[in-house]
Amino acid sequence: MTVSEEGERKSSTARDAAAVAKATVSKVRTYLGRLIWLVCVLAALALAIGALMVALKANQDNGLVKGVLDLADTADLGVFSRTNGIKEFSPPDADIKNALFNWGIGALVWLVAGRILVWVVRPRS
Numbered sequence: 001m002t003v004s005e006e007g008e009r010k011s012s013t014a015r016d017a018a019a020v021a022k023a024t025v026s027k028v029r030t031y032l033g034r035l036i037w038l039v040c041v042l043a044a045l046a047l048a049i050g051a052l053m054v055a056l057k058a059n060q061d062n063g064l065v066k067g068v069l070d071l072a073d074t075a076d077l078g079v080f081s082r083t084n085g086i087k088e089f090s091p092p093d094a095d096i097k098n099a100l101f102n103w104g105i106g107a108l109v110w111l112v113a114g115r116i117l118v119w120v121v122r123p124r125s
Contacts, residue, residue: 040110043110044107049072053069
């Protein structure tokens with residue numbers, strides 16, 4: 001093997017390694033973007049279903065209803081709380097209005113923030 005052939009082989013190997021590394025990083029960023037989007041959608045879904053359960057006056061002694069409402073209380077991050085959120089309504093039906101308004105806004109924020117994060121994380125084609 002000549003010196004120039006050996007140099008070409010090393011150069012080709014380096015290009016192949018760089019291409020594999022780039023593909024691996026791209027794949028990891030794609031999976032991370034999917035995971036971020038999944039978490040954001042699930043948080044928004046918990047808030048939306050929780051608001052619906054409050055609006056329909058679901059039995060809060062039921063384990064499933066209590067679990068969804070607890071999950072929604074966690075997903076609201078305290079900012080969009082139904083008891084001390086962005087906007088507090090007064091009676092009548094203040095709890096329903098608070099849940100629909102604050103958790104609805106919270107669900108939208110989760111979805112918008114998720115799309116922005118995915119846009120930042122995912123590789124460009």
